[in-house]
Amino acid sequence: MWVEEAIYGEVKGGHDLRAASGNRQFALDIASRLDLPDTAPPGVSWSPYVSGFSLGDRYVIARTFIDTSAPRSGMVLSHALIMPLTELIEFQNLNSLFGRLVTSIDQVITPVGFSLEKDELLPESSIDLIGAANALTGRGSGPVVRLGTEGFELLAASIWASLWPEARANFGFRLSFGPADIVENAVPTLVCTPVSLAARWSRFRVLNGEDQVPASTSAEFLAGIADPKPILEFGQEIGADIQHLSQLPFLEQAHKTLSRTVGLDDFLTAIRLVEKLSPDSMKGCEKKKVIAVGLTAHVSSARPGQILSMRNLRLSGFPVIPELWQEVESWLTARHFDQGDDELMGQMIASATNRDAAVESWRVAVGQGIAAAARVDAQYFPRALWRWIRVRPELLDAIFVLLPTERSVELLVASSTPEKLSSSLGTALLQQLLARSWLAVHGAVLSALDCPTEAVRRQIKIDVSVADKTGIEFALRFASPAQVLECAVQLEDSRLIDLAADSVISKPEIFAGSQCSEVAEQKIWDAAIRRNGNLWRAPSSPFSVRDKVLEGLIGGGKIHIPLLQSLARTPLADLSDFARREKVWMKLEASxxxxxxxxxxxxxxxxxxxxxxxxxxxxxxxxxxxxxxxxxxxxxxxxxxxxxxxxxxxxxxxxxxxxxxxxxxxxxxxxxxxxxxxxxxxxxxxxxxxxxxxxxxxxxxxxxxxxxxxxxxxxxxxxxxxxxxxxLNLSAPTPAEKWESFVQLAAELYPSGPDHDELWSRAGGTNSDLPKSGTGRSIWLSVIGQMRNGRGPLPARLLLQMKQDYPTNAQLLFIADDSDISGIR
Incomplete structure (x- = not known):
């Protein structure tokens, strides 16, 4: 590895680059960082000290001295070594570099640069290493502070040797006189400070040089006691880029959590750590999927508090895992919503409707889960819903945002409405229910606020659809059959009429006293009869009540004609005992x-x-x-x-x-x-x-x-x-009637008269004595009259001749046997 050199010190009264062997511009750029970080407090001993930091693709190691030869006090001289970062981080031992730095101001050299071979030997461990490891992996922010400058070089080399390459690239160390001089963007990892300035660092992590036992596995890694390889490999699996020591405890905790048998809380902890360590969802996908699957598998057995804790689980560093949120939805669908969970469920509902309280995926899953639970045909959710509303009325808006508007859900909620509600809560509820047209629940709430008559009166004012009586039924859910009947008579709503008819069917005696003087009563009786024909007997005196209705019809009063149609199919249609029935016929239409x-x-x-x-x-x-x-x-x-x-x-x-x-x-x-x-x-x-x-x-x-x-x-x-x-002996004829019968029979047998077939002469009469004109009957009447008076043939002789002509004529035989005619006694 080629190492460049640079010398910094007083230049024209200021601190600047004096000479450099390599890239002069880079050397100029770092001049300020090789000066004292701040003015040294009077009387504080600090010289010399070593420092190290990375900048871009280079790493700088320097030793800085107080320059007693400078024209003004407080100026320093620094010897810096500049090397490629990618090559240096592969070096485990910084001592070979520290050894190339000048050890006094008198050794200042002309920078020429040099080549350095990698030293594979580990440096001697600093006695402060365990204390530094504990401080570096403990809680807190800012640099770890080591009191005193002596031995700081060995401590920096010891920590460097324990670091992995990525962490070395960001490892920085230097002198500091107090928190006020920690102003650079890349805060140093480790600083040394004069012991006399310890009070300035009361809020920072100050290493305890007396520590002999690592406080954590991470500290063991830094102290060189434990092998960090498993944790670092885990970091690679999740796609973490562990460049800072502050990340090591989180990586350790995530690894440790997932290395044991874990529950939902452990998975949540690990996922949050993994997301913090590896925020890029494209990295570590396979391992992240495994972790997410483990979390998903535990959702079904989660407690409400655990589901609630997931509301800020962004998972932006994970691949898309819809199964997790589907499980959350299913968890809610399967809940029995025990009363002991009401407080947590209230928080969950509040968070699900607040964009600032939870991530969208969680809010959507909870919202869909609540909606699915509401659709389940069971009383768990509706009962819980009413507990939440009563205990936390401020959640009313949120609850109704989550509730689906389906009719089936409305009916479940209505059926579970409490018997009593406070007026203030009831008022708020009614407004919500009207807004979503949940008139069934509206009626149920009214029933919990007012007496049946008033509840249904209020319901009818807003519930105007005659095709749906559900809301009115719920408004009357606590009404007795008699009260339903009373309401129907008073309010005369068609839906109430139907409900009252149902009440009469279930309890006919409530209609016993009705006289049907009101049209509403007539409508109820009509509806009841249409459902059950035997209910024509519902009034105690049905015939009397019918008569009153008919009198109203005759008198032109207001009559419910369909009642007459219903009565027409009952025994009351027989008006035999209604005196004015003739008037009724005139009032009825034909059918x-x-x-x-x-x-x-x-x-x-x-x-x-x-x-x-x-x-x-x-x-x-x-x-x-x-x-x-x-x-x-x-x-x-x-x-x-x-x-x-x-x-x-x-x-x-x-x-x-x-x-x-x-x-x-x-x-x-x-x-x-x-x-x-x-x-x-x-x-x-x-x-x-x-x-x-x-x-x-x-x-x-x-x-x-x-x-x-x-x-x-x-x-x-x-x-x-x-x-x-x-x-036929039906009555005894008079002699005159007998002779009349004789005339009639003779005229029938001899229509032309007595001279027919010489009858008259055969009987001993003389034809010349017969009348010369007239009908046959008139002639017979004349001659039989004469015979009766003793002139002409005897009746017996005439009858004899006639019997010869008509021997089978019953009438003739009957007359011939009568002594009053024949004269034979």
């Missing part, structure tokens, strides 16, 4: 009118069969009954009496003969003898209606051996011919 008419029709029919007609149907109802299928079903019901069924027809004036005839035939087809009283009732109906075809059918059935119909036929005698009544 609804039809439903009530149908129900009333069925009800009226049922009552008739059970107890007789309860009332005379009005015209509209009669028409409905006539059209209803139940009418025919009832009329054909064998379980009902004929009298009751006849009573039904009696009430329906428009019940047609043909329809009755079909029913009558169906009844007769059952081949069951009808009670006499029922048959009489039936005959009375037929007689009143003048239904001749029915009479004819009865007569035909009677002749067909349905003798049970005789009472009806007797009632309908006026609708039967005389001969029929006479022949």
């Amino acid at each position: 609804l009118q039809r439903e009530y008419l149908n129900a009333t029709s069925v009800g009226w029919l049922r009552r008739v069969t059970e107890m007789g007609a309860p009332f005379a149907p009005d015209a509209v109802l009669k028409l409905a009954i006539l059209r209803h299928a139940e009418l025919d079903v009832t009329l054909l019901d064998a379980a009902s009496s004929i009298a009751s069924r006849v009573q039904i027809v009696e009430a329906l004036e428009d019940f047609g003969e043909q329809r009755f005839l079909l029913w009558f035939e169906a009844i007769l087809s059952q081949n069951t003898a009808l009670p006499s009283s029922d048959v009489e009732r039936l005959g009375q109906l037929v007689q009143r209606r003048g239904w001749q075809r029915v009479v004819d059918e009865m007569l035909a059935r009677y002749l067909g051996h349905r003798t049970d119909l005789k009472p009806a036929l007797r009632i309908c005698l006026s609708m039967l011919g005389v001969f029929t009544r006479w022949m």
Whole structure:
């Protein structure tokens, strides 16, 4: 190694370069650093002293003396050796260089430079080496101070020998009279100071020359007791450039921490040290990844305080490790958020929303973790959330910043809302909730502040979406079914109506006293019936309540028409016992009118069969009954009496003969003898209606051996011919009626008159006695009248001839046997 030389001293009254063997400009540049650092205090002995420092690519070692020959006091003379830094740091022993420096002012030489071979022998250790090692690796800043200049050269050489090349490049040493002269950018590592000036260094690391035991492994390295190679290799693995002794304790601590079985705190400590030692993320990537993976693996078992301590973990010196922050997020998602952790969680929330309190990666991870925990369908987070809000209301803004706005999260938070909240906290909460449109939680908070009626009243003012009743449900979460009903009647909100209907369904007795005088009550009853048809019975007197509603309808009052639609599907649709039913038909629209008419029709029919007609149907109802299928079903019901069924027809004036005839035939087809009283009732109906075809059918059935119909036929005698009544012995005809029957039969058998087929002459009469004009019947009437008075043939002879002509005519045979006609007794 080639070593240049330079001499410094008094030049024109000042301190400057006198001569140099090499680069003169460099030698000029360092002239000030080879002067005394400050004016020497009076009476202080310091000369000579050695110094060493690096500048650029060179290292300078010098010995400085007081120049007693100078024109003024306080001037010095220095002999400096200047050499390449990269070559010098490979030298372990500085003594060969110290030996080339002049030892007195009288030895001043002309600088020429020289070549120096590396001396592989280690220098003798200074007795202060352990003290210096302890001081250099201990806590503190600024240079380590060695009291006294004697032996300083040996101490510098001893420390140099223990240093690694990079550290040697930054190792500096010199004389100092006090902290005030430590002004250069590169603060010297080691200074010596006169013993008398020790008081000036009270705040600095002053080495203890009596130290015999290294205070740390780092101190052992500097003292030459331990091999620094493992630590230095670790430094290389992490990409650390250990150029300063102040870095050695951190490197040692990081190495020691990672060399044992470590936990999360150890990894955090090591990572912070590694980042400080190796801030370049491109260096030591593999080792840094291993460390980061170790930290990530411990996150799942971390305590809240440990996660909180990671908030300033910048990791700028590490490769990107998203897995670490994903684990932090997962850690929060899986938390049960125990109450004992509330204080730390509060700090975490505050830090997550404060850019100045935590690094962005941590804030994002915590924010996403809180959001994920809020989405989990469990009560751990919502319950903790409300504890945090109550204990630390100042965190309210931060909490809501982190909470996701999803509906599912809102419902979880609402469901966990405490039963009671202070008014001040409640007010602040309501503002936050309105800002994010969390109306479900808004309702829950109101329920914790006010009575149910007031809570829901306040909720309705801001919760205007009729499609969503969740907020109102939460506002009423502590209300009894009766209170819900009361609120609905008072406020008449459609959502309250639905909730009140649900309350009626769960507890029908709360509606027992309702009279439905309010439209809201009508709406509630309607909604309840639509959900459960049996709730038409919810009022204690449902028919009475229905009647009041109908009276309101008739009187033009405000009526909830859908209630009438619901009632139309219940027994209340039968208006049989509502006296003013005819007025109701006029108020109902067609389809609804039809439903009530149908129900009333069925009800009226049922009552008739059970107890007789309860009332005379009005015209509209009669028409409905006539059209209803139940009418025919009832009329054909064998379980009902004929009298009751006849009573039904009696009430329906428009019940047609043909329809009755079909029913009558169906009844007769059952081949069951009808009670006499029922048959009489039936005959009375037929007689009143003048239904001749029915009479004819009865007569035909009677002749067909349905003798049970005789009472009806007797009632309908006026609708039967005389001969029929006479022949069937339904009533005894008078002689005049008998002769009339004879006339009628003769006219039917001999329509042209008595001279037909010479009947009259065959009976012994004279045709010339017969009337010359008139119809056949009129002639028969005339001649039979004469016969009755004794003129003409005898009736018996005429009947005999007729029987010969019509031997099978039953009527003729019947008349011929009657003594009042034939005269045969």
